[in-house]
Amino acid sequence: MASRPQPTRVRKLPDERRAEILRTAARIALEEGLERITLRRVADELGVRPGLIGHYFPAADTLVAEAFTDAATRERDTLLPADEEGLAPIDRLARFLVRLADGTYLDLSRLWLNARHLSRFKEGLREAVGAQETVTRTALTALIEAGVVAGEFDTDDALGAALHILVTVDGLGSYANADADIDVRLDHPALDDMAITTAEHELGLGRGTLRARL
Amino acid sequence: MASRPQPTRVRKLPDERRAEILRTAARIALEEGLERITLRRVADELGVRPGLIGHYFPAADTLVAEAFTDAATRERDTLLPADEEGLAPIDRLARFLVRLADGTYLDLSRLWLNARHLSRFKEGLREAVGAQETVTRTALTALIEAGVVAGEFDTDDALGAALHILVTVDGLGSYANADADIDVRLDHPALDDMAITTAEHELGLGRGTLRARL
DNA sequence: CCGGTTATTGGTCGCATGGCCAACTGGCTA
């Protein structure tokens, strides 16, 4: 407290301001959708004038793309932390899938749905989505390969298995999304376990093996 | 030709005009996205004034929701025709899945992605999506049940199997969509066959059984 | 303490959207 760098700063350092804007935009994207990221909206949120946001992001599309990348990265780090090296691959996978199924990450699946659709119209976002997709796919494939080496998984196509799992997770996200706040929500046991079941089947694990790891 | 009802009609009958507007809006939705359905856009397409569209659809959201329903219904009738009674369930399913994998129906999967996302903001569309989802799910479930009765499929949870297939199809649609027009497009055999493989596994069919039905 | 750099302001523009409404006129009916 005694040695606070800028006690009563009015103007912020560019890096600090830029990061602040990005963080705010990412939060808006997760909570309300990427199309709600607006120069005015972000400015209001930060208590500054819209022009300032435009100053840091001359093209609004850039802000949207970077906000998505920021949000997707942070969420992935929570779902599939890179610094869990001490943990066995099978346990990392189990945690990843269970966290997803938790429903806690409804916002994230909505964000992906949002981004995938919006990328149809926004070049920069399309590239960002592709990049994030690659990162996730690569990380999961590496995890599976590590598990194969460790003798925990049995598959001769780690990428194929990763794709199957990710496609399933994505499909589930779409479904869950549709009836998010309706009471008519479809509730079937197959939906709850689908991702885990798929992973177990794809990796040569017995039914219930993954869930049992918790 | 001799007894053409309205040879040079300028003003159209309400039902006729309304259907014409809906058809146009549905086409725009399939080709360019639901958010391109605009009073002005549809009007231009039909060579009339924007106000006229507003006259038939006092709330623009209604037009969007009905256009989606129209497009989704037409496309479903092509993919899974109801009047194929002569065909065995297993053959109907095989045709359904192969048609989907064809890639011919990229527009349709994009439309669903579009609708699922946009339904977050539009009440009417949300209901329409739910309704269409129910129709498709019900039709596929009935098809599977018929196959079980005929001894072609083996499952004790037709709905669960239908859900698994539909979730997979949806997930694939999302993936295919993302890299639609990029050359970096991910190409893995597991993706091409995933829906069919899932169906075969879920229905107790041997690998390659479904594709062999063509 | 002063001068220059630049973060920030505050406003304006052009554009697209949906909604609204009075006026016009095509075409049916009595």
Next chain:
DNA sequence: TAGCCAGTTGGCCATGCGACCAATAACCGG
């Protein structure tokens, strides 16, 4: 043929958007 109903027009409004820019003032270095 006269008249009326309603399909259709044309124009207006408020709103929200991104882009742009000159002016201002906060901060930092000399």
